[in-house]
Amino acid sequence: MASGEPAIEVHDLRKSYGELEAVRGIDFTVSRGEIYGLLGPNGAGKTSTVEILEGYRERSSGSVSVLGADPGARPRELRARVGIVLQSSGIYSHATVAEVLAHFASFYPHPREVGEVIALAGLEEKRDERTRTLSGGQKRRLDLALALVGDPELIFLDEPTTGFDPAARRGAWEAIRSLRDLGKTVLLTTHYLDEAQELADRVAIIKGGRILAEGSPAELGVGGGSRYRVAYAGADDEPTVIETDDPTRLLHELTGEALARGETLRSLSVTRPSLEDIYLELTADA
Amino acid sequence: MPSDAALLWRQYRFERRLFWRNRSAAFFNFLLPLMFLALFGAIVHGHQSELDVIVPGIAGMSVMSTTFTALAYNLTFLREQGVLKRIRGTPLPSRVYLGGLALNAVTNTAIQIAIVVVAGRLVFNLGWPPQPLTLVVFVLVGVVAFALLGVALSHAIPSFDSAPAVVNGVFVPVILISGVFFDVKHVPDFLRDIAQALPLEPLINGLTGGLVAHHGALGHHLTALAVLGVWGLVGVVLAVRGFSWEARRS
Numbered sequence: 364m365a366s367g368e369p370a371i372e373v374h375d376l377r378k379s380y381g382e383l384e385a386v387r388g389i390d391f392t393v394s395r396g397e398i399y400g401l402l403g404p405n406g407a408g409k410t411s412t413v414e415i416l417e418g419y420r421e422r423s424s425g426s427v428s429v430l431g432a433d434p435g436a437r438p439r440e441l442r443a444r445v446g447i448v449l450q451s452s453g454i455y456s457h458a459t460v461a462e463v464l465a466h467f468a469s470f471y472p473h474p475r476e477v478g479e480v481i482a483l484a485g486l487e488e489k490r491d492e493r494t495r496t497l498s499g500g501q502k503r504r505l506d507l508a509l510a511l512v513g514d515p516e517l518i519f520l521d522e523p524t525t526g527f528d529p530a531a532r533r534g535a536w537e538a539i540r541s542l543r544d545l546g547k548t549v550l551l552t553t554h555y556l557d558e559a560q561e562l563a564d565r566v567a568i569i570k571g572g573r574i575l576a577e578g579s580p581a582e583l584g585v586g587g588g589s590r591y592r593v594a595y596a597g598a599d600d601e602p603t604v605i606e607t608d609d610p611t612r613l614l615h616e617l618t619g620e621a622l623a624r625g626e627t628l629r630s631l632s633v634t635r636p637s638l639e640d641i642y643l644e645l646t647a648d649a
Numbered sequence: 650m651p652s653d654a655a656l657l658w659r660q661y662r663f664e665r666r667l668f669w670r671n672r673s674a675a676f677f678n679f680l681l682p683l684m685f686l687a688l689f690g691a692i693v694h695g696h697q698s699e700l701d702v703i704v705p706g707i708a709g710m711s712v713m714s715t716t717f718t719a720l721a722y723n724l725t726f727l728r729e730q731g732v733l734k735r736i737r738g739t740p741l742p743s744r745v746y747l748g749g750l751a752l753n754a755v756t757n758t759a760i761q762i763a764i765v766v767v768a769g770r771l772v773f774n775l776g777w778p779p780q781p782l783t784l785v786v787f788v789l790v791g792v793v794a795f796a797l798l799g800v801a802l803s804h805a806i807p808s809f810d811s812a813p814a815v816v817n818g819v820f821v822p823v824i825l826i827s828g829v830f831f832d833v834k835h836v837p838d839f840l841r842d843i844a845q846a847l848p849l850e851p852l853i854n855g856l857t858g859g860l861v862a863h864h865g866a867l868g869h870h871l872t873a874l875a876v877l878g879v880w881g882l883v884g885v886v887l888a889v890r891g892f893s894w895e896a897r898r899s
Contacts, residue, residue: 439740440650442740449731452735453730457667457670458663469651469659470740472650472651513739
């Protein structure tokens with residue numbers, strides 16, 4: 364099972380809906396045990412891509428492999444090894460949390476303990492409550508629990524924290540990080556930059572059905588041209604920002620000149636651009 | 650991997666447990682035919698020929714409401730809520746899931762028919778069904794045809810909000826012209842022709858044979874059975890075509 368074979372391989376994937384080309388030739392590979400983020404604005408082709416990998420949609424062309432199988436054929440063995448958290452989905456409202464999880468567990472050949480999954484999702488105090496009494500955030504955690512109850516190797520998370528308050532987002536992030544500790548592979552779609560930066564080992568930035576950039580959040584931050592930003596307030600209190608590839612030399616020059624003039628550089632800072640800066644640069648309409 | 654039979658049994662039991670848990674729905678589901686029987690029994694009290702019409706009529710209405718109406722509502726709800734899509738992402742085979750929903754509906758049909766038969770015997774002086782074979786064959790074919798047509802109707806319902814209007818818009822006129830509450834003989838010719846081409850009137854025709862003495866064996870209701878069977882075939886095609894596991898998005 365845990366071989367060198369990647370969890371997901373996508374090659375030249377294309378998807379058209381009539382005239383509209385939603386996905387226009389996407390390539391990426393997700394390794395086992397990796398959290399991979401698909402980041403992009405709404406309508407970028409993220410959901411189409413993920414739903415092809417989940418087996419909900421048929422691709423127009425290209426090749427995809429999920430855990431070594433073709434999801435387009437919807438093999439049942441593959442569905443038993445994959446957990447899916449959809450953007451929004453209802454559930455038996457008159458059943459309790461524990462009942463729904465026990466029922467879903469019965470679909471799988473090697474399910475996890477229901478109690479264990481409830482604890483992982485932080486739903487202990489709700490275990491005997493009917494699902495319709497859950498809050499929005501609790502329902503999302505139940506979605507995650509339902510995706511985990513079959514003990515999948517690979518988990519798809521489509522916009523897992525959309526509509527969450529900040530505290531609930533932190534909680535969800537904790538749960539997703541714990542998946543990494545369990546050795547799971549995660550494919551995450553999000554339009555939140557901080558979420559991708561916090562969680563993903565690697566990120567692909569998608570827009571207009573194409574991947575614009577791919578790499579770890581750190582690589583994306585430093586790749587390319589002038590990627591360090593040096594800011595300070597000079598003698599006249601004018602804020603000054605200089606972008607550079609070589610902050611060591613620039614700082615040496617700036618501080619040397621300032622000392623020579625007997626001045627101080629107030630509010631001096633050196634920052635690397637965040638994923639957000641890269642994202643905005645890449646996805647800006649030219 | 651768990652076997653289909655084991656999964657179907659589990660799915661069926663789960664649906665049944667939750668059906669009973671939704672008290673108000675369960676209560677009205679079984680109260681409705683009893684209420685109609687009680688009301689019409691009181692209205693036509695002492696007129697056996699009219700009771701002979703109303704009891705099979707209400708049995709036919711029960712078949713239609715427990716399969717056609719219930720499945721059109723339920724599938725629309727499950728589709729729009731995303732339950733169908735979620736189930737589709739699990740290893741539970743689709744045929745098992747849909748089979749569980751169908752068996753749940755058919756169980757309600759069986760309970761309602763039993764209520765009508767017992768009430769006919771104990772209260773309305775109809776005796777036990779004189780032609781049980783006719784009764785069973787028509788209930789079975791009727792259940793299949795109306796269940797499939799209910800699935801098909803759910804495809805035409807754009808959202809759960811519009812489900813009551815669409816479902817009642819079909820159910821109420823069909824009930825009225827198909828002779829649930831009166832003998833179709835008293836209906837104008839053109840309406841009777843329409844009713845006889847629709848599935849409920851032939852179903853009631855067969856149930857009358859099964860439930861009321863002197864109305865003949867299965868052989869006397871073959872035309873009605875054929876019409877119902879054709880609706881079953883139409884139902885298969887319409888139920889399969891256009892089946893959607895996902896909510897419609899505009």
